[in-house]
Amino acid sequence: MRLRALLDTDALGLRLLGGEDELDRTVRGVMTTDLKDPSRYLSGGELVLTGLAWRHGAADSEPFVRILAAAGVAALAAGEAELGDVPEDLVLACVRHRLPLFAVHESVAFATITEHVVRQVSGERAGDLAAVVDRHRRMMTSGPAGGGPDVVLDLLGTDLDLRAWVLSPTGRPIAGSKLAGAALPADVSAKLAAEHLAAARTGRRGPHRVLVGTTTYSLFPIRSSGRSAGASRDVRETVLSDWLLAVEADAGDWPAERLDLLQGVTQLIAVERDRRDAARTVRRRLAQEVLELVQTGAAPAEIAARLRVAAPVLLPGLGAAPHWQVVVARVEWDGGEVEGGPVAQSLLEEILVDPLTSGPEHSDRIAVAHTGEEAIALVPLPAVSAEHDGSESGVLADTLLEAVRDPLSAGLNDDGRLTLGVSAAVHSAEGLRGALEEARHARRVAAARPGRVCAAGHQELASHVLLLPFVPDDVRRAFTARLLDPLRDYDRRHRAELIPTLEAFLDCDGSWTRCATRLHLHVNTLRYRVGRIEQLTGRDLSRLEDKLDFFLALRMS
Numbered sequence: 001m002r003l004r005a006l007l008d009t010d011a012l013g014l015r016l017l018g019g020e021d022e023l024d025r026t027v028r029g030v031m032t033t034d035l036k037d038p039s040r041y042l043s044g045g046e047l048v049l050t051g052l053a054w055r056h057g058a059a060d061s062e063p064f065v066r067i068l069a070a071a072g073v074a075a076l077a078a079g080e081a082e083l084g085d086v087p088e089d090l091v092l093a094c095v096r097h098r099l100p101l102f103a104v105h106e107s108v109a110f111a112t113i114t115e116h117v118v119r120q121v122s123g124e125r126a127g128d129l130a131a132v133v134d135r136h137r138r139m140m141t142s143g144p145a146g147g148g149p150d151v152v153l154d155l156l157g158t159d160l161d162l163r164a165w166v167l168s169p170t171g172r173p174i175a176g177s178k179l180a181g182a183a184l185p186a187d188v189s190a191k192l193a194a195e196h197l198a199a200a201r202t203g204r205r206g207p208h209r210v211l212v213g214t215t216t217y218s219l220f221p222i223r224s225s226g227r228s229a230g231a232s233r234d235v236r237e238t239v240l241s242d243w244l245l246a247v248e249a250d251a252g253d254w255p256a257e258r259l260d261l262l263q264g265v266t267q268l269i270a271v272e273r274d275r276r277d278a279a280r281t282v283r284r285r286l287a288q289e290v291l292e293l294v295q296t297g298a299a300p301a302e303i304a305a306r307l308r309v310a311a312p313v314l315l316p317g318l319g320a321a322p323h324w325q326v327v328v329a330r331v332e333w334d335g336g337e338v339e340g341g342p343v344a345q346s347l348l349e350e351i352l353v354d355p356l357t358s359g360p361e362h363s364d365r366i367a368v369a370h371t372g373e374e375a376i377a378l379v380p381l382p383a384v385s386a387e388h389d390g391s392e393s394g395v396l397a398d399t400l401l402e403a404v405r406d407p408l409s410a411g412l413n414d415d416g417r418l419t420l421g422v423s424a425a426v427h428s429a430e431g432l433r434g435a436l437e438e439a440r441h442a443r444r445v446a447a448a449r450p451g452r453v454c455a456a457g458h459q460e461l462a463s464h465v466l467l468l469p470f471v472p473d474d475v476r477r478a479f480t481a482r483l484l485d486p487l488r489d490y491d492r493r494h495r496a497e498l499i500p501t502l503e504a505f506l507d508c509d510g511s512w513t514r515c516a517t518r519l520h521l522h523v524n525t526l527r528y529r530v531g532r533i534e535q536l537t538g539r540d541l542s543r544l545e546d547k548l549d550f551f552l553a554l555r556m557s
Contacts, residue, residue: 170404
């Protein structure tokens with residue numbers, strides 16, 4: 001709305017004190033403040049309401065008005081209830097900075113002005129934006145034009161002053177409005193994704209409001225437009241693959257019209273999501289064909305021929321891939337009534353993307369197939385990786401889930417698990433069968449670990465850890481109980497911290513000095529604790545066999 005329209009509304013009780021030539025300015029919002037410096041809360045275009053409590057003398061007016069002008073506010077409205085007439089020094093300061101100034105009659109509450117402006121601005125913008133969104137939807141659904149999610153988010157920014165981002169279920173940024181500026185910090189994105197997944201698992205309808213620090217975000221789920229709205233589906237089939245729209249605003253105060261508009265925006269973004277999934281069809285089919293050849297024992301020459309077809313699709317412009325890696329994933333839900341293979345496939349296509357990259361196109365070099373409850377990714381490594389035998393620049397299990405563990409754990413809740421195994425890089429088609437088996441063994445190692453999200457790499461298959469998953473559960477429990485239960489009971493009664501001491505002692509290779517330094521203890525205190533451990537268990541920590549038993553018990557517990 002224009003400033004001029006404020007003067008035409010008698011109920012607002014506004015009187016113009018200066019700035020008649022600036023009345024065609026657009027009002028984009030309203031803010032009430034009595035701070036000397038409200039700049040941190042201003043984004044431009046606001047009508048600022050003030051009761052003048054910040055003014056203690058004539059010298060205060062100039063810096064206050066200068067701050068408002070620099071922030072690009074539309075106008076200032078000063079209440080007459082506190083000081084009577086608006087001070088002349090404030091009028092002159094506004095004239096100098098070409099800032100329109102209104103006086104607010106003492107009988108008019110600031111809330112009345114705020115409600116009127118918000119209602120007018122929201123109505124006008126929502127109507128305009130709804131028309132634009134509708135046109136954009138028709139463009140995107142009728143052909144490849146349209147510009148993708150970024151264009152839609154820019155509309156939210158320019159027309160509704162809303163900072164918004166599209167995030168993947170792991171918190172990876174897919175798109176953001178120009179108004180949003182820089183991408184959300186990684187920890188904030190991960191927090192929003194985790195909150196979204198946790199809310200979705202409870203069955204609560206969006207938008208979900210989340211407070212991160214002092215900022216409120218509203219989270220809108222983006223569901224595939226190809227799914228039937230009336231279909232009865234288990235939320236676990238889609239919760240780990242749906243995108244979300246994060247808006248920096250509290251949607252709890254929004255009118256129904258604006259909520260409906262944002263729902264329309266999510267449907268529009270869902271069209272782009274469906275296109276991305278459709279584009280993956282070729283890569284999924286290539287992965288499925290290669291996988292079938294590998295598992296049926298086809299001749300290496302046949303597999304190599306299929307890889308030559310796949311490489312240009314997966315590595316456009318880079319020629320054949322000299323190395324390949326295999327990643328195996330499994331999602332398991334309690335009860336087993338939900339098929340885990342498609343969920344694992346969507347997750348692999350997401351988590352194998354560098355979390356620091358943005359946009360949906362970065363998954364174009366990942367081919368993932370699923371068979372039964374298992375998803376298998378065929379990951380080509382470009383030529384630069386070959387110089388390091390694929391070991392340094394390929395997929396590393398230790399870092400694969402570092403940025404996505406918390407969000408995915410929230411989505412898996414208390415009834416799901418994700419386990420992954422990563423093979424070493426192989427140089428040719430002959431090595432793919434071994435790489436697949438290696439990745440499957442590594443996944444079984446990961447499955448033996450506690451936690452909702454676990455991964456293991458090929459490096460661990462050459463250590464004692466490989467043996468642990470195959471020890472029967474009753475044997476594991478008996479072994480760990482015999483060694484560790486006496487220590488746990490003693491710690492519970494005396495708070496002696498014998499278990500942490502044992503862990504540190506073994507981690508320091510039995511070095512008294514290093515262990516005492518790590519635990520911030522005197523060496524004599526450490527010797528007393530180790531002596532108590534030996535007394536309670538009947539073991540001798542100077543013997544290699546007993547050290548190894550304690551080490552394995554701690555790893556299996």
